[in-house]
Amino acid sequence: MQLDLSVSHKFLKPFELQQVYLMLQLKQPKIEVAHERSPINVSFVLDRSGSMAGEKLAYTKKAVAFALEHLDSRDDVSIVTFDDQVDVLIPAQKAVHKDQLIQVLHSIRSGGCTNLSGGLFKGVSLVKEKFEKENINRVLLLTDGLANAGITDPAKLLEKVKEIYSRNISISTFGVGDHFQEDLLVDMAEAGGGNFYYISSPDTLPEIFNEELQGLLNVTGQNLELAILPSEQVKVTGILGYEPKWGPETKINLPDIYSGDTKTILIELTVSPQLIGKCSLGMVKFKYDDVLESLSTVNFNIDVSVEATNDPDMLNTGVDLKVVKEVEIFETARIKEEAMKQADAGNFPMASTLLNTQKDKLHNLYASMQDSEVLEEINKLEANYQIMESQNYTAAARKEMKYTSHQTRRKR
Incomplete structure (x- = not known):
């Protein structure tokens, strides 16, 4: 390194x-790193509430089956499903009889409400059963809805997630569609040392699960x-x-x-x-x-x-623009978060002003260094600014803003 x-x-x-x-x-x-990699100890925690019926659940099964195919006898796997009830579909075990595991996976049927916390904690308990500090210990939580059963207070959930991460179990979250709580899932992923993924279309689920899995296989x-x-x-x-x-x-x-x-x-x-x-x-x-x-x-x-x-020439020329760039890109993510808060409160003029002011700062930086990453952030800010100006602040638009803000922070 x-x-x-x-x-x-x-x-x-x-x-x-x-x-x-x-x-x-x-x-x-x-x-x-294929031969030297650490064993993976993973629990898939899957929302099977009524809103997951149809394409969402079908592609979820396909994505998890794909992930199972890439695990081997070094790895431990378990699957939890939840609606208003929490069930252990596959207890923690070695990823050996994968054909049988996939058959069980395909038996999932959609049901009732969304006990997100219950599903999460059950997945964590299964990872604990096979826990080894030197392994990659992770829970993958997928949902399309609001936490409306079990622990529903975001602050209490986040405290639990921080406690779990302090014990070397990380959490990644996957939000499907337009009705999940993106603030909660992003905060859980960041507090849990994992990743957050916004899945606007169910048919991208296998590709996104593969991205997460390839990371785990290449630690x-x-x-x-x-x-x-x-x-x-x-x-x-x-x-x-x-x-x-x-x-x-x-x-x-x-x-x-x-x-x-x-x-x-x-x-x-x-x-x-x-x-x-x-x-x-x-x-x-x-x-x-x-x-x-x-x-x-x-x-x-x-x-x-x-x-x-005190030499003015040295003071003027000693600025490292690469560092300034990274600070401003991080600041851009923070500004997006603040703009979303203003838009949530109906204050679209203030949201527009925040985004436009930061866009101007990045334009000045781009003029100094002609950096492609800065230009990409300018284009994203312009798109966000147009959303606020037109007040076309849909659930999907908010989730996309939240996702891009998380992606900016994730490389840190």
């Missing part, structure tokens, strides 16, 4: 409080932990997209990293250099368990510094 560290401002003014961003990029080259690093030990003149004010554990060292845990994956972490600092010359920002510590080396722990410790100067 390659670790790159950049600073938004290489030069700072002495004796002034300034904001600086550290950008840490973890890059895992694309490599073949190269687990138990990623980042810590920042700031120097005396530095304060860590945030890590964008994460809830840090505050202390002498500011720490976060990161989701697993895959073959071909890049993770970008943005650390927000306030700095007040006390001397002209070299200014230490502190030390960045990173460690992970290498799947390709029998889960041996790999450690990186990097000292970070900038230079304090």
Whole structure:
């Protein structure tokens, strides 16, 4: 794994409080991991409520059957179905007799309400039965509706998800159609160290399940932990997209990293250099368990510094636009979230203004660096702006905005 560290401002003014961003990029080259991969311990938790009848349920069965075909005797699998009742369709077992498992899968029939929490917790309990810390332990939750039975309070559900993730079981969520709670499913995936997928059309289910499965089959690093030990003149004010554990060292845990994956972490600092010359920002510590080396722990410790100067030319030319770009793209995701809140309250003019202002900022950045990713974000903001201007803020449009915002944050 390659670790790159950049600073938004290489030069700072002495004796002034300034904001600086550290950008840490973890890059895992694309490599073949089939033989060395960690075993997978996965529970499929499937909504079978009445609204899943027809195409949704048919494609769900097809997607799970496809996933089962790609597991082998190293892996453990279970399947839970839920409506107002929760049933264990397939108890936790090795993925050996896959033809029999698929036959049982096809017996699912649609039913009543949506006890999402009950299905989730049953899936977690089945993963716990086969839990091994060195394995990939994950629950895949698919639903098309609202949580209207069991625990329905989002805050209580999220607390449970955080507790589950702290025990090394991650959760990915799949929302089908236009009637599920996208805010809840996104928050569950992010709190649970997994991924969220918006499935607007049921026929894309197999493709999306394959995307998730290929990630699980190609994990190269687990138990990623980042810590920042700031120097005396530095304060860590945030890590964008994460809830840090505050202390002498500011720490976060990161989701697993895959073959071909890049993770970008943005650390927000306030700095007040006390001397002209070299200014230490502190030390960045990173460690992970290498799947390709029998889960041996790999450690990186990097000292970070900038230079304090009064030279205006150095101050003007020492800005790293690549770091600025990543900060602004993250800010774009935050602005989309705020625009959705305004639109939810019926304040479409404010939603439009927020999106348009951020679009102008990205236009200025694009003029400086001609970056294709910035241009892509500009085009997405323009599409979102047009939705707010026309007040064509449908359930599908909101879900698409939420999904793209999550995708922006997911690479972190």
